[in-house]
Amino acid sequence: MIQTYQPENFAIVSAAKNDYRNFYRQESAYRRLLHFPPFSHLLSVEITSRTEEGCISMGAFITGRLKNAFPDLFVAGPxxxxxxxxxxxxxxxxxxxxTSYEALIKARKLMDEAIAEADAPKNADLWYDFD
Incomplete structure (x- = not known):
């Protein structure tokens, strides 16, 4: 049994009908349109801190560095x-x-180097998750 607020969602409808081809077709089109894996690469950065301000300041710090160093990179958040x-x-x-995994590796390296700098916020930690 599945409970949902969206019974018309294509994933629920496809699962109920055992229609894996339809699910794959629609999900692939969605992922291609939004540049999600496997059509692009994602790096999710989790920022943790004992204070909300610590998360916000670290997020602003790293996104500022990323946008300056890699203006073509898509960066959302914090x-x-x-x-x-x-x-x-x-x-x-x-x-x-x-679309380049190597660009995300460079972005991670830049973040690691940036948080080691003297002017970086010190009250937050970063955790990385690729794709």
């Missing part, structure tokens, strides 16, 4: 994570997209 606080730790995220 925004609160779907579960924005766990055990008194705030969580924010930044999403970076590009």
């Amino acid at each position: 925004t609160p994570s779907p579960i924005s606080k766990i055990k008194d730790i705030f969580r924010y995220e930044v999403v970076i997209k590009d």
Whole structure:
């Protein structure tokens, strides 16, 4: 049994009919349109801090550096994570997209170097997740 607020969603309809081809066709078109994997690469950066301001300042710091160094890179955020606080730790995220995996590797390296600088916020941590 599946409970949903959107029973007309193509994923639910396709699953109910065991129509895997239709699901694959529609999901592939959606992912291609929005440049999601496997048609692009994603780097999700989770920012954690004991204070919400720590997440916001670190997010602004790294996105500023990324946008200056890689103006063609798609950078979204920082925004609160779907579960924005766990055990008194705030969580924010930044999403970076590009067709080149190597560009995301360079972006991660830049972030690691940037947070080691003296003017970087020191009250937040970064966690990376590729694709």
